[in-house]
Amino acid sequence: MTKTHRAGPLFIDLYELTMAASYYAHQVFSTATFSLFIRYNHLTRNYFVAAGLEDALNELAGFHFSEQDIQYLKTTGLFSHDFISYLAQLRFSGDVRAMPEGTIFFTNEPVLEVTAPIIEAQLMETFMLNTIGFQTMVASKAARCVHAAKGRPLIDFSLRRTQGQDAGNKVARSTYIAGFAATSNVLAGKIYDIPISGTMAHSYIAAFDSELDAFSAYSETFPENSIFLIDTYDTFEGAKNAVKAAKAMKKRGNSLIGVRLDSGDMADLSQKVRKIFDDAGLFDVKIFASSGFDEFKIEKVISENAKIDAFGVGTKVGVSADAPYVDVVYKMIRFKDRDVRKLSSGKITLAGEKQVFRKSDQNGRYLKDIIGLKNEAIPETEPLLEKVMEDGKLLRPNPSLQAVRDRFKKKFSQLDEKYKSIHNIVTYPVKLSRGLQELQDLMAS
């Protein structure tokens, strides 16, 4: 399967390279460990869904400066000839421990730890943060929508408003992990093998002499795959035209899949449109709705008894509109056999290589997490970080997207309902182990 193209090593903040140049000049090559975590939950995100690891690992595994990259670095005039030669042969040779994609996690828990010679570990910072931060943010937003939809299928319609091209594909992938049924993004369909879905736009209706002509024409092209957009002129007239077209389709032995509402009071319109179809005996015609949906609007229209069978969810999920970034950081927590702690104002980092231990009840329901030391043993808990890369080599193939999606579904079912609230902050218990706490106390003293 084709994937999105690699970012390459120039997808990097310049300071990673200037620091590396200085390490190189001073022959600082010792091993460091960096920990990636979400520092602060600035809005109502009671949980996060890990996503982006596959892209992160592919980038690490393929890390190298091309001849063109090297040429550009020379033109900057910032780096010595020796350092540039060093970069030209550099590959990533480190180890990575990480939570598998689809894992539920919480603020302050390490999602990924990179252990490598300090230059290599440092150079990975920008891409790791970008790709895991963004994909996790979108998967988490999408999970909230899936929860709010109570089993109704959701389709990613965000492509036209995602923040650039790469975002469009990653949104399709991340929302699919969180349980979306399909995407409108054809390229994502191709590269990730996600089901693709689409209907028609208002312009299609306007291109024909009448709405009924448009519906008829479309149903001839897609006799078993038609969803009519019915709000171009008047939603109820549109529904009546859809009934006419659907009956004509029936006569030909086909059936209309559904209609789409894209404006107006969704609960009220959907009830009235449902009645128009039911009165015509078209009980199987589904009602799709789009236009500004996110978890809040989905919950609202369902609570108002909307007769909506599936939602097209676009912009607000594609950019995570209510929380368009996460405070994700990548901090050095061990270097040269000593643990490292950052203490600058308001931004404390826990020293030491870590593991997250999850305790569940006998039914698998999550009870609490304990952030501990990497090599600590905490009985009757599940360690969440797994070693996925050693000496720069993947230890096993990445799981299929379907496997990640299945994993999320199972894990999400083990999270108590109260944490799934989209309105209230309900803090899942995350403690530090005695070993980790003692290490922090030791370092603060």
Next chain:
Amino acid sequence: MTKTHRAGPLFIDLYELTMAASYYAHQVFSTATFSLFIRYNHLTRNYFVAAGLEDALNELAGFHFSEQDIQYLKTTGLFSHDFISYLAQLRFSGDVRAMPEGTIFFTNEPVLEVTAPIIEAQLMETFMLNTIGFQTMVASKAARCVHAAKGRPLIDFSLRRTQGQDAGNKVARSTYIAGFAATSNVLAGKIYDIPISGTMAHSYIAAFDSELDAFSAYSETFPENSIFLIDTYDTFEGAKNAVKAAKAMKKRGNSLIGVRLDSGDMADLSQKVRKIFDDAGLFDVKIFASSGFDEFKIEKVISENAKIDAFGVGTKVGVSADAPYVDVVYKMIRFKDRDVRKLSSGKITLAGEKQVFRKSDQNGRYLKDIIGLKNEAIPETEPLLEKVMEDGKLLRPNPSLQAVRDRFKKKFSQLDEKYKSIHNIVTYPVKLSRGLQELQDLMAS
């Protein structure tokens, strides 16, 4: 100069292709015009800065389905053999009129109009919206920051938190158009020839036995290019260590460029750090600040008399955090010699091909805009849309990024200060011409 890679024709909502398939099946090939505009200003954006046209035009000029794209479309089972053969030979053959990048514009004004056989014009929708919408949004956000900074240089630090890879590069380009001085994004430096800038991270400090050792090591590697991060342990101690390192640099005939603050009360800290340097006679050492800056925080710290010489501006601008999407749309407004108007609930589109006429005073100051008919003549105004593509061919090379940046600077200086408020909605006067109004009245009747 290398550019970012093309999105390709599969970067598209499926419905564009299903509509196209139905047009093809019914031999609907007449010419249509689509108009791209921002429909609704949902937050305090008194103006927008046009950006993204270069990518849009490159995509149009290179539009074609690869063999691999065609193979994928076959596997979907949605399309006829004839239609797929038609797509395989399809190129964009239409005309484009657009505002040049760097133009200031307002809600409801067309930024771009595409005139082409309906299938071609329709297939461009998703990419046009994505690329022009996103880049315009970021350039507009960046312009607000530049205004708030009152001449102090701004550096794009957003790469680690942009929404994906493509966004990272486009943010660097869009913020540069709006007047940012540099970016930390090395890849953007390479592909767009934007100045790159960077300092050091906390991890660099922590990798040495002491802060002073770290500063000394860095200044040896970059004797004329050092900016020290001074808040890893204690900002004032950091400033004093920076003074020591700077004096040592002076003895060697070099000079320290500056220091960076990344946490705490920026106004207070910067004043005290300034005094530490001034007391040591180091008047030329500059103070850089980063950490959560956007137009609001920049304005605030300047009003508090912060002694900050330049700002690193990251996440909040890179994702346009207070307004992470714009309501940009691409609507068919003419088809087969008839004008088209969409009337669905709450979403009215002005019919007809348009031009935006800008009236200025004798000093070049903008007075008002008139949205008129494409071929209308309105004396003593400047028409903002220019023909940039004809029969699928670019009419002239895209302007250089520097030229776009210069254009923005000039145009922005012609916009009255009151519209540049970052707090208040101040509506710039945009009227409809008599001709355009008469057309709408005619169509509503």
